[in-house]
Amino acid sequence: MTFPRISHLARCGAVSLLAVGLTGCAIDSSSDSRQAENGAVQVFAASSLQPIGGELERAFERENPGADITFNYGGSTALVRQLANGAHADLLITADTASMDSARTSVPELSDAQPHTIATNRLVLVTAANNPAHIHRLEDLASGEVTTGICAAQVPCGVIAHHVLDQAYLQLGKAAEEENVAAVATKIATSAVDAGFVYSTDAAALARQGKTTEIPLPQAEPNQYPAALTASGSHNVKAEKFQQWLASAEAQKILRDHGFGPAPEGSTTASPSTDRRTTESTASAAAGRA
Known part of the structure; x- marks a missing residue:
């Protein structure tokens, strides 16, 4: 139980x-x-x-x-x-x-x-169903029209996501910070965000629920x-x-x-x-x- x-x-x-x-x-x-x-x-x-x-x-x-x-x-x-x-x-x-x-x-x-x-596991970027914000690469998240789900900086998924952004010298246009990766995945599933940083396992589950786009992050080390x-x-x-x-x-x-x-x-x-x-x-x- x-x-x-x-x-x-x-x-x-x-x-x-x-x-x-x-x-x-x-x-x-x-x-x-x-x-x-x-x-x-x-x-x-x-x-x-x-x-x-x-x-x-x-x-x-x-x-x-x-x-x-x-x-x-x-x-x-x-x-x-x-x-x-x-x-x-x-x-x-x-x-x-x-x-x-x-x-x-x-x-x-x-x-x-x-x-x-x-x-x-490995961190990836996943868009909401049908990719309404037309996100195809990490740099697209800098747009002021794009809202990105991201874990808080002190939890593992947030540590990795912020490291990826720092490596790319990238600042998110709009950020929706969540306390854990499950909350970010929920925001993606409900299209409350345009995209979000989740693990590849979450990406697989989201893909079964709708037509999402997964964008690999080669610079993200496996956790x-x-x-x-x-x-x-x-x-x-x-x-x-x-x-x-x-x-x-x-x-x-x-x-x-x-x-x-x-x-x-x-x-x-x-x-x-x-x-x-x-x-x-x-x-x-x-x-x-x-």
């Missing part, structure tokens, strides 16, 4: 801190523990994964009876901010490595995380999607299995079918439990040789 989850802090804040603040938070932690025991897995995922989240969820749950995956989507920086403010998640998937690095330094639950990249277990997630068997499953042939086929690229060679990192087992085995062997 997929629905927004009320954050840990929001639930605790709803109770008078003077009366039962700490007790309320303690009860919430027990609730999270019980959910993990029941197979519940809370995944915080970049909004660009929303079109395929349900398919990934269903495929994993078919293979793992008792698992119950719940996705919470948002801009990568917004997700990191939610976690830093106390929201609970078992697994975080961001749309770039910078957001994951930020999470590992600002979120105690992720300080020892071992992320691995599950996929890549990576690292996935990392939180401290609580590393003790959730189903969460650990789901992270590992995302690298499986079946999961990778689902990602590929929706336009995602493969993870870079050598980008997979062993899970924390594997690292511990490897370290312990190495230590034992060394002790034996000594």
Whole structure:
């Protein structure tokens, strides 16, 4: 199932801190523990994964009876901010490595995380259906008659888009700034903008809805999607299995079918439990040789 989850802090804040603040938070932690025991897995995922989240969820749950995956989507920086403010998640998937690095330094639950990249994507420019503004190249966006959807500068899709514009020494004629790429895609789909910067996966979905024009951006480097277990997630068997499953042939086929690229060679990192087992085995062997 997929629905927004009320954050840990929001639930605790709803109770008078003077009366039962700490007790309320303690009860919430027990609730999270019980959910993990029941197979519940809370995944915080970049909004660009929303079109395929349900398919990934269903495929994993078919293979793992008792698992119950719940996705919470948002801009990568917004997700990191939610976690830093106390929201609970078992697994975080961001749309770039910078957001994951930020999470590992600002979120105690992720300080020892071992992320691995599950996929890549690429930013493109897509016009509204039938291209009413006659946009055929990046430079056309400088016209004062053209409105372009673009992600906020602090989220991955915005970082890349602004970098592309800076490289071209180009300023948008009119900009409609959105908090995540899904919001930009919606503006394109409803012709609320003449064009917008979205990922190639969003472009594929938009093409199925109407006659859009996709303009490649060769100067845009592919962005990576690292996935990392939180401290609580590393003790959730189903969460650990789901992270590992995302690298499986079946999961990778689902990602590929929706336009995602493969993870870079050598980008997979062993899970924390594997690292511990490897370290312990190495230590034992060394002790034996000594």
